[in-house]
Amino acid sequence: MTDPHPLVRLDRVTKTFRTPPRGLFERAGSVTGLEDATLEINAGESVAIVGESGSGKTTLIRQMLGLSTPTSGTVSFAGREVRPRQDSLGWLRRRTGLVFQDPYSSFNPRRTIGQSVAESLEGSQIEGDHRAMVAAMLERVGLPADSASRYPHAFSGGQRQRIALARALVHRPELLVGDEPVSALDVLVRARVLSLLTELREEFGLTLVTITHDLGIVPKLAERTIVMHGGRIVEDGPTAQLLESPTHPYTRELVASRLTLPDSTWRG
Numbered sequence: 001m002t003d004p005h006p007l008v009r010l011d012r013v014t015k016t017f018r019t020p021p022r023g024l025f026e027r028a029g030s031v032t033g034l035e036d037a038t039l040e041i042n043a044g045e046s047v048a049i050v051g052e053s054g055s056g057k058t059t060l061i062r063q064m065l066g067l068s069t070p071t072s073g074t075v076s077f078a079g080r081e082v083r084p085r086q087d088s089l090g091w092l093r094r095r096t097g098l099v100f101q102d103p104y105s106s107f108n109p110r111r112t113i114g115q116s117v118a119e120s121l122e123g124s125q126i127e128g129d130h131r132a133m134v135a136a137m138l139e140r141v142g143l144p145a146d147s148a149s150r151y152p153h154a155f156s157g158g159q160r161q162r163i164a165l166a167r168a169l170v171h172r173p174e175l176l177v178g179d180e181p182v183s184a185l186d187v188l189v190r191a192r193v194l195s196l197l198t199e200l201r202e203e204f205g206l207t208l209v210t211i212t213h214d215l216g217i218v219p220k221l222a223e224r225t226i227v228m229h230g231g232r233i234v235e236d237g238p239t240a241q242l243l244e245s246p247t248h249p250y251t252r253e254l255v256a257s258r259l260t261l262p263d264s265t266w267r268g
């Protein structure tokens with residue numbers, strides 16, 4: 001029987017942050033990071049989240065992963081409510097993986113690659129031969145067999161993003177979330193890591209949610225795109241349609257700005 005629930009569901013989620021007073025006589029203020037966001041993502045979908053800096057992309061994925069508590073609204077994963085205050089969310093950690101932008105700062109320089117990748121298995125309390133699982137995943141992402149015993153400094157930026165993918169996938173999550181996973185890489189390496197991501201998606205039946213500034217990689221990466229602006233979802237639809245005939249003025253602006261950049265700036 002198919003699962004009647006979408007994998008991810010946000011229902012009218014708002015997140016406001018308190019900001020400290022800037023002067024002795026000022027009151028504390030607040031900033032709205034995400035406003036009234038409603039969306040559903042089905043298992044197997046690949047969704048890109050685009051929008052300028054400060055538009056709320058990170059706040060949105062933090063809510064999805066239970067890394068922050070909404071000020072109002074509800075978040076659920078496969079029909080179960082995500083409540084970070086009441087729940088340690090081990091079940092959600094097991095079912096999700098996260099890859100960050102920066103291949104240089106995302107690893108502890110004093111831990112071997114094998115130890116870093118195994119953290120996902122320990123954190124998810126997955127039983128079995130961790131060493132073998134880590135070795136198999138490192139091999140799958142295209143790294144040399146001796147990688148597990150080496151330290152992060154021995155690897156290039158592209159290799160570190162492959163290691164980050166291994167760490168995010170070794171516990172076999174259903175949802176993989178990427179926060180600008182390829183934007184720190186140069187063009188050729190970026191294309192290779194993107195191809196790997198597409199292969200892994202297929203092979204593991206992943207649902208992908210990827211934040212990117214780079215509209216050029218979106219058609220390759222995701223069949224659906226969500227556009228954010230000022231903390232709101234302003235457009236959500238099939239990528240091809242959205243890029244060809246954007247309806248919201250901000251999306252039009254975003255698409256037009258892409259067209260004014262040299263080709264190589266945005267070609268994956």
Ligand SMILES: Nc1ncnc2c1ncn2[C@@H]1O[C@H](COP(=O)(O)OP(=O)(O)OP(=O)(O)O)[C@@H](O)[C@H]1O
Nearest residue numbers: 017018031032033052053054055056057058059060
């Ligand atoms: N912990 C926080 N405290 C205060 N304000 C925050 C916090 N986190 C986010 N914000 C604010 O919420 C808004 C949305 O931020 P968010 O990081 O989600 O944007 P973004 O689209 O991911 O930006 P970027 O592309 O630069 O990462 C911004 O105005 C930001 O300053």
